[in-house]
Amino acid sequence: MLFYLLGANVIFAQELAVEGKVKDENGEFLPGVNVVIEGTTQGTVTNFNGYYTLTVPDKDSKLVFSFIGTETVVVPVNNRSTINVTLKQTVQELESVMVVAYGTTTEEAYTGAASVVDSKVIENRPVTSFEKSLQGTTPGLMVSSSSGQPGSGSTIRIRGIGSLSASSAPLFVLDGIPMSGSITDINPNDIESITVLKDAAASSLYGSRAANGVVLITTKQGKAGSTKISFNSQMGVSQRISKGYDLMNSTQFYEHSWMGLYNQALINGESIDDARAYAHANVKETVGYNPFGVDNPLDNNGQLIPGTQILTDTDWRDEIYKNGIIQNHNLSISGGSDLTKVFLSLGYFSDSGITLGSDFKRISNKINVSHKINSFLEAGLNSHLSYSKTNAPPSGSGGANPVRSAEVINAASPVYNEFGEYEWGNKAVFDFNPVGLAELDQYKYDTKRAVVNTYLNVKISPSFNFRTSAGIDNSINNGLNYYNPYHGNGAGVNGRTATSNTDNFGWNISNILTYSKATNNSYFEALIGQEALGQDVSILSAGVTDFSVPGRPELVWGSKPGQPSSATYSWTMASYLSQIKYDLNDKYFFSTSARMDGSSRFGKNNKYGLFYSVGFGWQLTQEDWMPEFKWLDNAKLRVSYGTSGNNNIGNYASLGLYGSGANYGGYPGLTPTQLANEDLSWEKIKSLNVGLELNLFRKLDASIEFYNRNSNGLLFARPLSAGTGFGSIISNLGAMKNTGVETALNYRLIENKNVFSSIGFNISFNTNEILELTTEQIVSGTKLLEEGSSIYQFYMREWAGVNPDNGRPMWYVNADSDDREDNTLPSSAYEDPLGSGRNVTSDYNDAERKRLGTSLPKAFGGLNYSLNYKNFELSMYFFYSLGGQVYNNDYATNMHDGTQPGSNLATDALNAWTPNNRYTDVPRYVKNNMDESNQMSSRFIEDASYLRLKNITIGYNFPSSLYESLKIRNLKAFLSGENLFTLTKYRGYDPEVAINGTTSNTIPGTKVITLGLKVEL
Amino acid sequence: MKKYTITLIRSLFLLFVLAGCGEDFLEQEPTDSISEEKVFDSYITANSALIGVYNQLSSFNFEGLYNPIMSDIMGEDIMINSVDNWNWFVPVYQMNVLPNYSYIDNPWWSGYKLIHDANQIIDNAIFIPDATSDQIDELTGQARVLRAYAMLKLAQMYSVAYSKDPSAPSILLNTDSEITDSGFSRASLTDVYEQIENDLLTAISQLDNNTDKGFFDKRAAQAVLARAYLDMENWQGAADMANSASEGITLMTINELYSGFNTRNSETIYSIAYTQEDNNVYLSIPSFYWPVAGYSSMRANDEFVNKFSNGDARKGFFLKVAEIDPDRNLIVKFAHNNAVGNAERICIRASEMILIEAEAEAELGNYTNSQNLLYRIQSRANPGVIKSTATGQALIDEVLLERRKELFGEGFRWNDIKRRQLPFVRTGDHWVTLSFTAQDPDYYRLTFPIPQSEIDANELLSNADQNVGY
Secondary structure, rough: OOHHHHHHHHHHOOOOOEEEEEEEEEOEOOOOOOOEEEEOOOOEOOOOOOEEEEEOOOOEEEEEEEEOEEEOOOEEEEOOOOOOEOOEEHHHHHHHHEEOOEEEEEEOOOOOOOOEEEEHHHHOOOOOHHHHHHHOOOOOEEEOOOOOOOOOOOOEEEEEOOOOOOOOOOOOOOOEEEEEOHHHHHOOOHHEEEEEEEEHHHHHHHHHHHHOOOOEEEEOOOEEEEEEEEEEEEEEEEEEEOOOOEEEOOHHHOOOOOOHHHHHHHHOOOHHHHHHHHHHHHHHHOOOOOOEEEOOEEEOOEEEOOOOOOOOOOOOOHHHHHEEEEEEEEEEEEEEEEEEEEEEEEEEEEEEEEEEEOOEEEEEEEEEEEEEEEOOOEEEEEEEEEEEEHHHHOOOOOOOOOHHHHHOOOOOOOEEEEOOOOOOOOOOOOOOOOHHHHHHHHHEEEEEEEEEEEEEEEEEOOEEEEEEEEEEEEEEOOOOOOOOOOOOOHHOOEEEEEEEEEEEEEEEEEEEEEEEEEEEOEEEEEEEEEEEEEEEEEEEEEEEEEOOOOOOHHHEEEEEOOOOOOEEEEEEEEEEEEEEEEEEEEOOOEEEEEEEEEEEOOHHHOOOEEEEEEEEEEEEHHOOOOOOOOOOEEEEEEEEEEEEEEEEOOOOOOOOOEEEEOEOOOOOOOEEEOOOOOOOOEEEHHHEEEEEEEOOOOOEEEEEEEEEEEEEEEEEEEOOOOOOOOOOOEEEEEEEEEEEEEEEEEEEEOOOEEEEEEEEEEEEEEEEEEEOOOOOEEEEEOOEEOOOOOOEEEEEEEEEEEEEOOOOOEEOOOOOOOOOOOOOOOOOOOOOOOOOOOEEEEHHOOOOOOEEEEEEOEEEEEEEEEEEOOOOOEEEEEEEEOOOEEEEEEHHHHOOOOOOOOOOOEHHHEOOEEEOOOOOOOOOOOOOOOOOOOOOEHHHEEEEEEEEEEEEEEEEEEEHHHHHHOOOOOEEEEEEEEEEEEEEEOOOOOOOOOOOOHHHOOOOOOOEEEEEEEOOO | OOOHHHHHHHHHHHHHHHHHHHHHHHOOOOOEEEEHHHHHHOHHHHHHHHHHHHHHHHHHHHHOOHHHHHHOOOOEEEEEOOOOOOOOHHHHHOOOOOOOHHHHHHHHHHHHHHHHHHHHHHHHEEEEEEOHHHHHHHHHHHHHHHHHHHHHHHHHHHOOOOHHHHHHHEOOOOOOOOOOOOOOOOOHHHHHHHHHHHHHHHHHOOOOOOOOOOOHHHHHHHEEEEEHHHHHOOHHHHHHHHHHOOOOOOOOOHHOOOOOOOOOOOOOOEEEOOOOOOOOOOHHHHHHOOOOOOOOOOOHHHHHOOOOOOOOOHHHHOOOOOOOOOEEEOOOOOOOOOEEEOOEEEEHHHHHHHHHHHHHHHHHHHHHHHHHHHHHHHHHOOOOOOOOOOOOHHHHHHHHHHHHHHHHHOOOOHHHHHHHHEEEOEOOOOOOOEOOOOOOHHHHHHOOOOOHHHHOOOOOOOHOOOOOOO
């Protein structure tokens, strides 16, 4: 019967062929527009020139034209054979879908403060990890990379620093799964978008993990339609980001060392002749090597006798630093039908590093599949697999840090001896020739990572939806450090290997039920859900010493085993969450959320925490009373308030514990290690956000946000009397406040057929203030923690320059400072001979310490420009940071004024005080200098403000005529430069240092130029 | 992968029963630690906690290195090098310390951790379900000796001598493991020594003699009490306890004196049972004392060396080796045992007890007995020595001199000067020379300051509670 009817239909219908072209408002032909006969699934798609043709069953059929970002138009055929259509762009461009906590929303309806960064910013950047690309793109987001070690992570802070001693890092969520391991395993090219959740309305649904913001990473999904294969390949060269300050060459260092000896003898009361003789006799021993061909290369004034041959002049930086080669290859396949969609990618990234012994390689694979089982069931899987290998020599002040060695080994020290073997006798890091160690020692790490998450979505009814998902995040890290038996760290024990194996397993299960109901003028959505998650980290480590066979690092080759260790650390969390959203008349938007978290980390008396938020959005331009300004397209006001927590308080901080390893006399022993604190709980944060979004002149998008984040109950080790047996107890005691303003502007300069160009700017101001501490003042290193100050407030003696009469250092006495209780001038005080009118002292201990500003920038942000002209694309991203300070430890090491006699000096030290060079900022140079001139003081604090061209990319889309016959859809070449240019007064390599504003001889940042090609089939 | 599948299944299961056993799900404990409630669930773990207290005692911050070495360089006989020593202990030798120095901090915090750990055992041992009463006595008895030992050492370092003023403020008296939130005031010396005495008397009643000298036994408790009584000038008590502690013990032979003081022997009453595997071999007594391998930075004062007669075998503990130090006397009393730093540290031995008894007997007027005891020590090192015939103060002085000769490097001189309120006179080849009497203000240098960290953290102490002079 059915067949019969269909047949009849065919016979009696008056078939008609229709063709036409589809344009947009600007007269541009639109390819890819869906043209469907209404009421059927029959249809076609417009081609490259916006042309379509199809056959309709009868003259009364209606055609439905639909395209993303435009209105859908229904046109009756009315017996016409040519139908041309113009599709209008949907006015609410704003209404793009964004990924938010536990779901999606439209930007228009969103009541929280969140920023979305799309794949364009992240793709094809020659960096190992996406967060480095985010710098400057998002207001309120601070990204700082202190090391140029490829594969190393960055410090990320959203809206200031929220914690005193617990981690202030945000929560990262990958396709709905909270990440337990490093974010650097993710291939940036797999990312579709990043959403940064900043205020309570946006993030509070993550409860006890949301205090420091949340970063949602959404990976690419397959799209229905023909299968797209995309391959892009990128290769480039990296270099250290700048040359840094100059170091002395061998002649300068030899002469300067002579002067140090000469001055030392004079200070010890010897005659000028004796001092000269002393300096001549000891200069070689001080420097370590005589870099010249003759025994007595210096004249009576310590200057090189002209014409002397220089045999050694090692530039240790040249020996350590090299050009890195970066390769980034990605293959992705995307496609599917309405029922099943697949995205698959394979990525390879390799960075050979800019220093000896440092590199990184990563292979990654992504499979995202979704399948509609039937009309109400959908299942899917998102998986990430990766394997990475890193070689990373240690940073810090140890002898094994090659970066430090490059700065401190003097240029008179040769790399090789006359037999071509490594020379180990340098005076700065004796027995640690970095070139030799790079060959002999090993610092190998590898990581295997799997993040897999599956879900089942049940559309119970048009209003009810249930989604259950389960995921795991597993990283397995192996590390092996090998110190060779002959030189450096392993020499004392005839070689040492230390290995460790960490298995980090996180799991997560969530069940979410949503109800949504739309009426003509309102929309209501409610969500309730449950979530359980946990993490187990197992560590196994072992080491051996005493190696017999050289170059064999495995444990079996060592004959003396050390104490091995193993342990598992776990935590669990059970949560219930809910959220209600209500929109009225597209004018008022209301949202509220509540979450209860119970965590094994919290103390017995505080097992469960409740977190809530309320948010309100108001579309001012929709109000009738609002006058219609021609220039004002859209204005929206947002207000939100809510609470969240930080559960990074350690897994067992609330328990009273006895630890193992207190062995005695061969018997295993236990010892109390931690006092119980059954009240211990999450750190609490209350945040208020007020935001205004404006669209002006159809060209300018502007937003301004004000926020106030009050955190309290901050974890803090409260000092205890020794009588309790413990030095401190972890307690929820501190309080801190971050207030700030963020502004982002985006202006579309030109929008027409051939040219699109836009410019964007954002700026963030944040003030960090400690509100409560248990101890009045805590001095730690370069910092002072106290109520009313920033967490990174510098506190040290204030440098006053050099006394022109004797070359000794001077510090301001600052007797009125509260460093010492009494305000009396010390006997060593005198009036500043440089005329400041203040009292100075040359006795370091008599100067009082002073508050000297903070390492946190006063303002930071980004500036970007993009231009599309016909087939050309140009984009530029700038980042700037203003007003932060750095205590430059590295520079201090190179300005040691003779305290480290064999260590190399910056050429700035050539300006040291002498009787003929009295007005200088560099004190006298004396071997074994006792003046304490290079002790911690504001002498080494620098302004770290900078402006950097983070990225510039020039792309060219080859005209399709060139390759259409090859079945290639798109072919694009691009040239990209990372960190090419920096404007700063900072002396070191890179003003982007650790967030606390101290340097520690880490590998400097890199600048990279890459060339890439992208092919789409 | 199987493990994860199981975990997933288990988690899924948990999910559905979560409402029922939520509390259990949210209880997690580390695998490398034990929660404190479980330590006293069995004798085996409680005994391991006792081992942990000994480990604390043996730490280089306490009796392993700091206490004995500082107790000799705060004297006239031993010095530490000014160079090639990475500055270890230099301000202590200079007797110029400040309340924030680690040399002040470390013994204090180590000692109080030890006391707290011992308190835990003393308070909780009776609740161990599977322990016999003998085992409970053994645990608490040893814990009491440990506590008394630490308190006595801290009192000697951080307060003025008991003999000078028993009512003077001494250390914090914490004998309750439960107190964690309030501060502590400084107790008087009387109270502290009373606590020490009570602990040791109880321990003596609880403990038997033990052959493993790496742990405190009855004899050790008596020996520590003899020391306390000596400080208190309770001469009869000191004589009795010293006598009991050393009764029937065979002294080391003259040859054994040269064996390096690095393993226990017949006259050892307590020795730190050192193992090189889990201790820092460079922070050990031989590392500092033995002339090679390690810091090797201890030297003996020339005038002290001259006090030994040529017939005295102990004069052989000193030698000069020009290549190592052209000017000063090296010390070869404390040797490495086959490997660098590998050495037990003998903390209590019978010779000390005999000298305590000799001193106490001399004070009590039992001169013959005192002379005999003194002769026992002197004649071992010098068989040809003539027995002393001195009496009164002269005899006491001879005994005190003998303590210097016999016990140097073992950590007694500082307290001997202090408890006897002797003048402090450093002359000869010392690189820091000092001279003051008990009446001089400088005498404050013989008492450590209370650590600044303690004053800052302890709400019941302020800078006004600091020792005189700091």
